Amino acid sequence: MISFEKLILNDSEPIYAQIVRFVKRGIVAETIQDGEEMPSRRVLSATLGVNPNTIQKAYRILEEEGIIRSHAGAKSFVQLDSAAVSSIRAELIESEIGALIGAMQQSGVSKEEALSLMQRLWKE
Amino acid sequence: MISFEKLILNDSEPIYAQIVRFVKRGIVAETIQDGEEMPSRRVLSATLGVNPNTIQKAYRILEEEGIIRSHAGAKSFVQLDSAAVSSIRAELIESEIGALIGAMQQSGVSKEEALSLMQRLWKE
Amino acid sequence: MISFEKLILNDSEPIYAQIVRFVKRGIVAETIQDGEEMPSRRVLSATLGVNPNTIQKAYRILEEEGIIRSHAGAKSFVQLDSAAVSSIRAELIESEIGALIGAMQQSGVSKEEALSLMQRLWKE
């Protein structure tokens, strides 16, 4: 069963998007694996203190992207093959790094400076 | 006079926010400097093909953050000291890099891998 | 739910500013308290006979000053701790009295005369 305890919601971004991203990051980090069970919408709604409609929206998106599989009245499960994992990985990581690179370039920050800043700010 | 010709608007984010960020990045890149004149709301509105109220909203935010100075009936100017520049720089760059680091850590990406990905994806 | 029935608008000052001040004075007078629900933009707009955008502007300012809390799709609530209340009180009352004192001094009115004028003009 996937745990959402480490998910801390902030309100500068839609809640449903944070839930979706949390799952995707878990998949990339391999803490979420093929076949794992999702909590029911009702339970997750209570856990996170969030409107059930919001949970429903997150699950719908995950299903549309082929990441989970739901049947009416039944439990939902993660559904992944290795191709899916690496495409999620690429989509998630490379797009985030790409966005940062674009931002740095527009701000006149050189590649070297960006790398050294990242070195310095990264704390394990 | 500050030029907004290089600002290309996308519609996945509020226009006013893109204008604000464009100015901040210009300040960090030192292409926008203390004392420079802002285009009038009407002019920039025409240049960008955007409603004057949207420009007004961006300018209001910039003024509330102390970056520009507006007086009724007079032109608007950029108002910066070196402390302001470095605080904008920190806010803009370090927060963006910090967010990326957090994302990478949550995705289980190591520091080395993140740096090498950034090396590889950065195209001048 | 906060009532705006006693708010009478005059047109010598921006409407949004009058709404903001009305809320602040309600807080100082303790007729508005932590956790109370704000009317929705649409409802207050109808109540006051004012455009929704004007209400939105007032609410935005209140939120930027940390007095109310808004989330897209959810109702808006007053959010106050005792420190906030006293700072609003100081900002509102002491600055108004301070401005009056400055004005009186510049006009050559003595403390005694000002106090006696105030005694005389105050009608319950």
Add this chain to the structure above:
Amino acid sequence: MISFEKLILNDSEPIYAQIVRFVKRGIVAETIQDGEEMPSRRVLSATLGVNPNTIQKAYRILEEEGIIRSHAGAKSFVQLDSAAVSSIRAELIESEIGALIGAMQQSGVSKEEALSLMQRLWKE
């Protein structure tokens, strides 16, 4: 010749209004008296570092209120009788005190508290 050296302009209020009020307060404080000469518009414009049109607007208002007397191409003079002084005094002082009283009442501040606050905040 009336001195405007003590007039410090702030930009939260129209400049012309600040000039007008400065003159009125000087009259109430009797540091400005009947027959005194006003600086020329050109000179005052330079002294205050303000657009000549703004000075012109202030002078026009003062003239419309019968406080100064201007002839084309000639100097301007203050023109006051005792009735004028007391009406300016009433208009200026009592309206300011009256506004404060209204504000205090809306904020739930009692007469006694307002008077004691004023006592306490008044520093010679």
Add this chain to the structure above:
DNA sequence: GTGGTCTAGACCACC
């Protein structure tokens, strides 16, 4: 239903 953004256009105060 609720909040947020945007367009369109008018009007005013100010310099």
Add this chain to the structure above:
DNA sequence: GTGGTCTAGACCACG
């Protein structure tokens, strides 16, 4: 001409 406020109404994202 320039900045600021307001109305009117549409549209979208969110819960």
